[in-house]
Amino acid sequence: xxxxxxxxxxxxxxxxxxxxxxxxxxxxxxxxxxxxxxxxxxxxxxxxxxxxxxxxxxxxxxxxxxxxxxxxxxxxxxxxxxxxxxxxxxxxxxxxxxxxxxxxxxxxxxxxxxxxxxxxxxxxxxxxxxxxxxxxxxxxxxxxxxxxxxxxxxxxxxxxxxxxxxxxxxxxxxxxxxxxxxxxxxx
Numbered sequence: 001x002x003x004x005x006x007x008x009x010x011x012x013x014x015x016x017x018x019x020x021x022x023x024x025x026x027x028x029x030x031x032x033x034x035x036x037x038x039x040x041x042x043x044x045x046x047x048x049x050x051x052x053x054x055x056x057x058x059x060x061x062x063x064x065x066x067x068x069x070x071x072x073x074x075x076x077x078x079x080x081x082x083x084x085x086x087x088x089x090x091x092x093x094x095x096x097x098x099x100x101x102x103x104x105x106x107x108x109x110x111x112x113x114x115x116x117x118x119x120x121x122x123x124x125x126x127x128x129x130x131x132x133x134x135x136x137x138x139x140x141x142x143x144x145x146x147x148x149x150x151x152x153x154x155x156x157x158x159x160x161x162x163x164x165x166x167x168x169x170x171x172x173x174x175x176x177x178x179x180x181x182x183x184x185x186x187x
Contacts, residue, residue: 001079002027002049002168003042003057005066005088005111007145014154016131017063017144019089019161020111023129024056026165040072050172066111067118074119082176084124085168086115091144093130096156098163100127100183102176125176127167127183129160 004020012018028035033047035056043058055077059069074084082102088111093099103123106112116122134143148154164183171179 001055001057001073001077001083002085002087003059003066003070003073003115005063005086005115006058007062008058008060012145015145015147016089016091019129019131019157019164020087021058022157022161023087023127023164023168024058026161027168028056030165030169040076041069042073044073050169050174052172054172063111065114067114067116070115071118081121081123082125085171086112086124086126087164087168088112088126088128089131089144090128091131091133091140093128093132095130095132095153096160097130098127098160098167098183099130100167100171100180101125102180125171125179127164129157129164131157 004024006018006021024035028045031047031049033045033056035043035045035058037044041059041061043060045056047054057073059066061069088109092108102125105122106116134140148157167179167183170182
């Protein structure tokens with residue numbers, strides 16, 4: 001089960017906080033999975049990635065309540081602890097930087113706080129894509145809900161989404177250790 005965190009609605013499309021949705025879209029395109037069915041407060045699509053059955057999920061509860069949907073999806077699909085992968089943005093990483101971990105805390109991310117708090121555990125893989133630190137004078141919420149300002153920023157992030165999708169593909173084909181080496185190696 002691969003859950004990409006984000007906010008539903010056109011006004012949030014292609015914002016920094018919708019990294020998870022962007023990676024789900026990239027995975028869906030490359031693996032020909034239609035992510036259109038409504039289930040458990042999410043939009044989902046089922047298919048094959050790297051020879052493994054997978055469900056792609058985009059919670060529709062808004063970021064800070066992502067755990068509501070993820071818990072319902074886990075109750076429905078019943079993934080093992082290492083078969084839930086959560087994709088999200090990270091303002092503590094430089095723009096376009098991809099990081100993959102087997103487990104860990106939520107850090108400063110409210111969506112992950114919701115997921116971890118409602119699941120009652122944090123021993124599941126997560127992939128983060130950096131969106132950079134907020135500029136001086138900006139509120140954090142305004143930064144993560146803003147759109148990319150330049151063509152170069154859009155390209156950096158698009159390349160990161162593709163790299164993140166590569167990591168998920170590798171995870172499905174070759175396992176956790178291989179995906180961690182791929183994600184955490186210098187670009």
